[in-house]
Amino acid sequence: MKAVVYDKYGPPEVLHFEDVERPAPKDDEVLIKIHATTVNRSDCHTREANRSNGRVVMVLSRLVSGVRAPRQRILGSELAGVVEQAGSAVSEFKVGDRVFGLTGFGFGAYAEYRCMRESARIAHIPESMTFEQAAPMCDGALNALWCMRLADLEKRRKVLIYGASGAIGSAAVQLARHFKTDVTAVCGTKNLELMKSIGAGRAARTSPPTGSGTSPLPCGRRGSATRRSSSSCLPFTRRETSCS
Numbered sequence: 001m002k003a004v005v006y007d008k009y010g011p012p013e014v015l016h017f018e019d020v021e022r023p024a025p026k027d028d029e030v031l032i033k034i035h036a037t038t039v040n041r042s043d044c045h046t047r048e049a050n051r052s053n054g055r056v057v058m059v060l061s062r063l064v065s066g067v068r069a070p071r072q073r074i075l076g077s078e079l080a081g082v083v084e085q086a087g088s089a090v091s092e093f094k095v096g097d098r099v100f101g102l103t104g105f106g107f108g109a110y111a112e113y114r115c116m117r118e119s120a121r122i123a124h125i126p127e128s129m130t131f132e133q134a135a136p137m138c139d140g141a142l143n144a145l146w147c148m149r150l151a152d153l154e155k156r157r158k159v160l161i162y163g164a165s166g167a168i169g170s171a172a173v174q175l176a177r178h179f180k181t182d183v184t185a186v187c188g189t190k191n192l193e194l195m196k197s198i199g200a201g202r203a204a205r206t207s208p209p210t211g212s213g214t215s216p217l218p219c220g221r222r223g224s225a226t227r228r229s230s231s232s233c234l235p236f237t238r239r240e241t242s243c244s
Contacts, residue, residue, distance in 0.1 A: 003111035005073040009049040009062075015110075020074070023115045030093050030116060031085040032101075036131035037109040038078040040139050040167070046107070047075060064105075076109030078102055080125060080135035090118045098125040102138035140167030141175070148175050158182045164200065165191035173200050 001022040006014045025031040045053070050061035065071060080100040083093050093099060101122030108114045116122050121142065125134045147168070151159055159176050163169045164185035176183045177199030185200035195203040 001112040003074050004076075005110075006047060006070060006075065007073065008069055009047065009051070011048065014047065015075075020111070022113050025085055025087045025115045026117075027087040027089040028117050028119070029087045030083045030090055030099070030118060030122070032079065032081045032099060032114050032116060033084045034079050034081040034109060034112060034114055036080045036135040037076045038136050038139075039076075040078060042077050042105065042139070043075045043107075046070075046105075072107050074108045074110050076111070077104055077107055078135050078138040079109040079114060080131040081114075084113065087118075092118055093122075093124075098131070098134075099123065100125050100131075100134035100138060102142060136167065137171070141171040143168045144171035144175055147172055148179065153179045153181050156181075158184070160184045160186065161200075162186045162206075164195055164203075170195075170198060174198050 001020060003018060003020045004015050005018045005020065006016070008014055023031065046061070046065055049065065050057045062068075078100075079102075080098075083095050083097040083099055086093055086095055099122055101116055101120060103109055103114065103116065104121070121138070125131070148159075153159065153176065157180075159181050161169055161172050161176065161183060164173055165187035169185070169187070173183055173185050173195060183200045184202045184204065185195035186204045186206055187195055189205045192203040192205060
């Protein structure tokens, strides 16, 4: 099968196509023919051995991924595709099912095929979604769900999401609204309307326009801040969740 591989750490140019052996599913695995994948932060940081994050982090990254060269040559952690083959012990999925999932730091999605265990982070794609829509949902949505659980939304009915226009933040806004929570989203100016369109009751910019005369206003825990003019602070009173 065709795959995008890399044999040394570095910029995107280290990636190249190569013919590699097609995996065979074990009894508890499905073989997925991949139709869509993504390039996310995990792929980029791993590809460069986290060099942009400093020497200490780079050394730790190499200890995990391979000191001299990457152990896993195929990156890609999000995927969407069709079940090509199912192991004898698999009961939830069958050949022809449209599925999407997250391989995490096991990677391997930059290829035509990838095996995943039935018990892994894999699910059926809703009928209304395309492969291209399903694949990017996995990483951001799962991380956002973890954040929302920490926020304990059953007890707290208001939430402020900082960094709301990223993959995790935008998923968090939609999840919070699904749980019938009053959402304040903080993001860049160009994405304010987008935040409102996906469920935020209020949207605040992370930095003021030049010459606006606004000033930073700390709004509680962990140094999170919004911005204000002469008007009062946004009506946030409960819990802040940073999703940047």
